[in-house]
Amino acid sequence: MKRTATIRYGVLLTAVFATAAIFLAPPPPTVSAQAVATDLDALAESGRFDEVLGYLRDNETNPNQVAVQSLIEDLERYQRNDAMRVQQKREAYDEAIAELEEYIQADDLEKAIIAAVKAHGFAEDPTALLGDVRVVRLVDQTLTKAKASEEKDDWLEALALYRALDLLFEESNEYQDEVNRAAQHIRVLQLYAPKHLQALYDQRAANRGEEEKAEDEPQLELEDWHSRLLGVRKSMLRQTISHTTRKHVELRDLTPLMQGAVDALIVMLDTEGLEESFPAFSDKDNVARFRDYLAHLSISLQEPGKNVSRSDADTMIERILDTNKSTLDLPEEVVVYELTEGLTGSLDDFSSVIWPEERETFSRSTQGNFSGIGVQITKRDGRLMVVSPLENTPAMKAGLKAGDVIARVEGKKTDTWSLNRAVQEITGPRGTNVSLGIERPGEAEMIEYTITRDQIEIESIRGWTHKPEGGWDYWIDPTDRIGYIRLSQFIPQTAEDLDAAIAQMQEDGPINGLILDLRFNPGGLLSSAIDVSDRFVIDGPIVSTVDGDDNYSPPYRAHRLKTYPAFDMVVLINQGSASASEIVSGALQDYHRAIVIGTRSFGKGSVQDLFPLTTNGAAYLKLTTQYYMLPSKRIIHRKPNAKTWGIEPDLEVDMTTRQVADALQLRQEVDIIRDEGEPVTAEVERPWAAERFRVAGAEPVADGKNPDGTDREVVEIVKPEAGMLLDLGLDAQLETALLVLKTRVASNQIQMAQGQ
Secondary structure, eight states: OOOOEEEOTTTHHHHGGGGHHHHHSOOOTTSOHHHHHHHHHHHHHTTOHHHHHHHHHHSOOOTTOHHHHHHHHHHHHHHHHHHHHHHHHHHHHHHHHHHHHHHHHTTOHHHHHHHHHHHHHHOSSHHHHHTSHHHHHHHHHHHHHHHHHHHTTOHHHHHHHHHHHHHHTTTTTTTHHHHHHHHHHHHHHHHHOHHHHHHHHHHHHHHTTOHHHHHHSOOOOOOOHHHHTTTOOHHHHHHHHHHHHHHOSSOOOSHHHHHHHHHHHHHHHTOTTGGGTOGGGGOHHHHHHHHHHHHHHHHHHTSTTOOOOHHHHHHHHHHHHHHHHHTTOOOHHHHHHHHHHHHHHTTOTTOEEEOGGGHHHHHHHHHTOSOBOOEEEEEETTEEEEEEEOTTSHHHHHTOOTTOEEEEETTEEOTTOOHHHHHHHHOOSTTOEEEEEEEOTTOSSOEEEEEEOBOOOOOOEEOSEEOTTSSEEOEEETTTTEEEEEEOOBOTTHHHHHHHHHHHHHTTSOOOEEEEEOTTOOOBOHHHHHHHHHHHOOSEEEEEEEETTOOBOOOEEEOGGGOOOOOEEEEEEOTTOOTHHHHHHHHHHHTTSSEEEESOOOOOOEEEEEEESSTTSSOEEEEEEEEEEOTTSOBOOOOTTOSOOSOOOSEEEOOOHHHHHHHHHHHHHHHSOOOTTOOEEEEESSHHHHHHHHHTTOEEEEEEEOTTSOEEEEEEESSOOTTHHHHTTOOHHHHHHHHHHHHHHHHHHHHHHTTO
8 A cells, every 4th residue: 555654854753752652662582574674664765764664773683784784874864854854944944934024014914915825835834924914914914915916907016926925826827817817918029019018028127116127128029910810710710629629638619618709809998008900909998898708708708508610610601700800809810819819818828839930940849959058947827937958958057946937038038939939939049158047936036047068968877976987977876786877868878877777786686776866857759758667567558648539549568578676765756856767666556566755746648639720730729638647647747727636655755956956066066076086065055054064164255145146156166076965964855765675675684683
């Protein structure tokens, strides 16, 4: 049976001793060694390491039981590290609360909400924080101000406030509708009235006391809507409806889609400033006539039991076009474009139209023959979000993180960009630079990065540390024979490289345990994910797909001949683990082949197909047609307003953004191959992190400030080693995985010592 537990620092050290007498007492003589070992394993797999340590201390062990003695030492180190992490988290929480109160006092609601988000991430009881009278009052005030901003048509202010609220209530998606509505208005302004939108940006900067900074920033890109909509035809909308009703994984009823289409056009009519491109908007009577018609149509679509057929949709489209002709007489391509964008926006985050203007960029991005910064992005809630930086790429070396929002590229706002546009802007020739403005949850200010593009060479399999003679050493604990493999992306050669790594370890003898690290693995090839799963699963289905008509594809199955010998396993995942990595971790979890440790994965488990919208291939519909399904019939995809998604770990181990950043920084330093004795200069974001580096023999060589105003200390580490991740407590998830496997090895040794 799967055991599910959570480690939240601050709980273990205070709650566990109340029951110590029960778990730490020596077992009666009649208890078998096998029962003791089983109990120890269960405690470790639940994260109850204090109890494991208490038992081992209170029961004499044979000094020759090397694994037991080594486990005791590592458990004691874990206690020290955990106490340090608890203290750091409490200090960070107190710091965030102080910021919250400071910003409330200054009446800066947006920054106050961001401080609340930061405190929420550090809180021992996040739910209690949301019920704190200060936070409740702050939320009410922010919501009131956001609604007032809407009434003044200040959509930038409204969107900033709604997004801040959405971050605070991310799990419940409570403010999704408000975020989407404000984002829609800004998209319309960006396309048809960029000068008006720029004026809003300038006014927002002035209101925040940033006049001088605003003067130095690049102005909003003046996009020509004519070129953007070149080649848009009514037939493309009809084809989009046709393909969607037949192939989309969720929707067959056109009612919600037509509702989205009509609402998108209403948003356009309700957006001030469009006279810039369409003088007809100056005639308020005609605007009102067109809007009234659309409003009545919207109300009719909301009638109980309403079911719009294909012919109904065609009729609606023609009447909308006729009404436009008799009122504002907007260009037909504008009305068609807005209707189509509203329709596809009602589907999911991964379905969209590849318009003629985007076709070339889309083709280039799917071929993969270009250089870039090495980051996988998606659109979530209308924003460009980093799924994960790829390992050992410019993006990861620069410090981009999963969950970062790419708010600007080369100073240009990305609020209205498509994924294809983002690919076009971020990629470029090797050796050239691209500047990114990053908004990070919990950070009040935008973080600026300048990253040099490079050809992305993906090494999908990495080990624990480099061997002196070259190649990877995969042993994280050679004495207990526990291996460690990082799988950064699923590419064609991944399974073969994995075979080579396993074979290399087996040359030294049997493998007792393996940590398969899939954190920040954004996915890749489905075939590669199946091949990797096949190595660990003896028989049975690995993954299948299901479409909107509940048609199940024949599952991809495991083959006994490809399976590795049995050994204990832990799979590490986090919010940057997506797609193919979710298939692998989910399949191994379903078969109880591995214990999954970390935090919930990203939730990308859908299949997109391309459908031509014209006979000459000038435009395509990218449509979500299927969901991936695991052996247990689980669907991992994150659906709109979902409460559960992705892979839930068997043992949840939280790490703060700061802890993740420190662990990644040291990991990157260790991975670089250097000459013997070559010093390393590392920029550490927080003083306490620098202090921990000094413990490892580092000396500070300079001080400074980060762009966000936090302290920075530059330290020199003569010889960075992978073991520092464990010794300094930088990676709690990895430390937990190792302890679980070492407990297994030790419990086996206990059984062997007693002849069982």
